[in-house]
Amino acid sequence: MALLTIYALGAVLSAVFAFVCFHLAIFLVDYRRRRNMLVQFPHTKPHFIFGHLLEYPGPNDEGLAFQREMTEQFPVASLVWMMHIPMLVVSHPKTVSVILKSSEPKGPRTYNLIRPWVGDGLLTSKGDKWYRNRRLLTPAFHFEILKSYIELKNRCADILVGKFVQAAESSTSFPIFSNVIKFTLDVILKCAMSYETNCQLPGNNHPYVNAVGVLSDIMVKRFFQPWFHNEFLFSLTPSGRKFFKQCDFVHQVAENIIRERKDELERQQTNTSDGKQRKCLDFLDILLTAKDEKGDGLTMREIRDEVDTFLFEGHDTTSSAISWALYSIAEHPEIQQRAQDELDVVLDQAGHIDVMWDDLNKLPYLTMVIKEAMRLHSPVPFIQRILTSDTEIDGKIAPAGTAVNCVIYNIHHNPVTWEDSMKFDPDRFLPENADSRSPYAFVPFSAGPRNCIGQNFAMHEIKIALARILHKVNLRLDPNHKVEKMESLIMRAKNDIQVLVTKRS
Numbered sequence: 001m002a003l004l005t006i007y008a009l010g011a012v013l014s015a016v017f018a019f020v021c022f023h024l025a026i027f028l029v030d031y032r033r034r035r036n037m038l039v040q041f042p043h044t045k046p047h048f049i050f051g052h053l054l055e056y057p058g059p060n061d062e063g064l065a066f067q068r069e070m071t072e073q074f075p076v077a078s079l080v081w082m083m084h085i086p087m088l089v090v091s092h093p094k095t096v097s098v099i100l101k102s103s104e105p106k107g108p109r110t111y112n113l114i115r116p117w118v119g120d121g122l123l124t125s126k127g128d129k130w131y132r133n134r135r136l137l138t139p140a141f142h143f144e145i146l147k148s149y150i151e152l153k154n155r156c157a158d159i160l161v162g163k164f165v166q167a168a169e170s171s172t173s174f175p176i177f178s179n180v181i182k183f184t185l186d187v188i189l190k191c192a193m194s195y196e197t198n199c200q201l202p203g204n205n206h207p208y209v210n211a212v213g214v215l216s217d218i219m220v221k222r223f224f225q226p227w228f229h230n231e232f233l234f235s236l237t238p239s240g241r242k243f244f245k246q247c248d249f250v251h252q253v254a255e256n257i258i259r260e261r262k263d264e265l266e267r268q269q270t271n272t273s274d275g276k277q278r279k280c281l282d283f284l285d286i287l288l289t290a291k292d293e294k295g296d297g298l299t300m301r302e303i304r305d306e307v308d309t310f311l312f313e314g315h316d317t318t319s320s321a322i323s324w325a326l327y328s329i330a331e332h333p334e335i336q337q338r339a340q341d342e343l344d345v346v347l348d349q350a351g352h353i354d355v356m357w358d359d360l361n362k363l364p365y366l367t368m369v370i371k372e373a374m375r376l377h378s379p380v381p382f383i384q385r386i387l388t389s390d391t392e393i394d395g396k397i398a399p400a401g402t403a404v405n406c407v408i409y410n411i412h413h414n415p416v417t418w419e420d421s422m423k424f425d426p427d428r429f430l431p432e433n434a435d436s437r438s439p440y441a442f443v444p445f446s447a448g449p450r451n452c453i454g455q456n457f458a459m460h461e462i463k464i465a466l467a468r469i470l471h472k473v474n475l476r477l478d479p480n481h482k483v484e485k486m487e488s489l490i491m492r493a494k495n496d497i498q499v500l501v502t503k504r505s
């Protein structure tokens, strides 16, 4: 009997062993095949354990200088290894266009880091779900809807401009990022959800802004620690616990906003005279009322995911674009003056201080300044796709399953397209200079089917903020403050950007 048990156990163990060996062999053969295909792409010699991980100086100014050097060395496409994980980096319009024109899904390894926060909203979803929701949400960014936000954006800008004027009167150095991020949060909460938080008011340290800052910082650290990409392991660390606690908090904020609005809509349906009348449809109205051709709407969870996505995408990115544009403007008095001359003509002729809908197209120089700032600083520094089939990139075949990084910062500093790329020169966007350039050389909002749905919303907001500030004050960089970049999901400044402000006569 005992002998029989031993034989049975031996047979089971042999079967398990054979099964493991079989799958290991398949894995190794496939790994070798993919590796042989990928090494055709240009690369430097990787470390046998860490790959290229240790060569990267970190998500700071040195890291960005390293990225520029790598782009100079490999201006079209290159292969990097994050430990044993291969990634392709595309930096040239001809390789970037292959990826962005496709509908390849986002790389799970990177976007799973953000998923606990923004769920499966437009930014992270794929396939039929993404396609359906993109169609349902596109009307939310129709020009008629965007037009109705101009007044709200100006009212939010009143508070921001007031802070600049106050800094001028008290001759104090003014931190740009921490003030602008409250402005952009104020704008998105009002335009997207008609939600009033007074988050711009002095001393009102809005916990949502703090939570978003903490989430973003933890995420960038985690990105460079592949051993913590496993959610379980990460959740055991102090950073992981903090991250999930803040995620719960931002979800709670979103759920409260949705619940209040759902109740408001239901009250209005039962009693048309009840509820506050809002001037315009906001994004949340569209999320709550959108229906596909089968008459199905979004589920509560889908609405929460889209709310979280809009709150994140709608304010952090725009605050980076505005802050870095102000930095470059403060650094270049002659460019500041040219932008102000243009503004004076438009606003003085119009006879008002608000930037109205019709004014937005009358500011070509300011638009060039904004574009050049978005090129130089790249508010969203990189995005990632995963190949679902073998794909030809620059004459070589990249195997299915490969992660491809479109590093927007590298694309915007590729010496093949951008001469003297660290120079701030808005004239690069004069029609005679821009028209012959590939549309994939400048992609701050990405491009193709998964481009930024909020790009017009963002451009209006950036123009209004810059125009209103520059019309009132002059800026120059505080010589006692060192500005350092911090590359995260968004391009941030390590210790903010400090400027000295004077009132314009």
Ligand code: HEM
Binding pocket: 106, 122, 123, 124, 134, 309, 310, 313, 314, 315, 317, 318, 321, 379, 380, 383, 384, 443, 444, 445, 446, 449, 450, 451, 452, 453, 454, 455, 457, 458
């Ligand atoms: C200067 C400001 C902004 C920049 C630089 C920016 C940049 C980008 C980029 C690069 C992507 C592609 C992301 C990827 O492929 O992973 C994207 C997607 C997206 N952006 Fe923006 N964005 C900005 C403002 C906004 C605003 C204001 C909103 C909403 C109100 C918004 C909503 C979205 C959404 C929902 C997506 C996902 C679109 C999809 O995949 O269908 N963005 N954005």
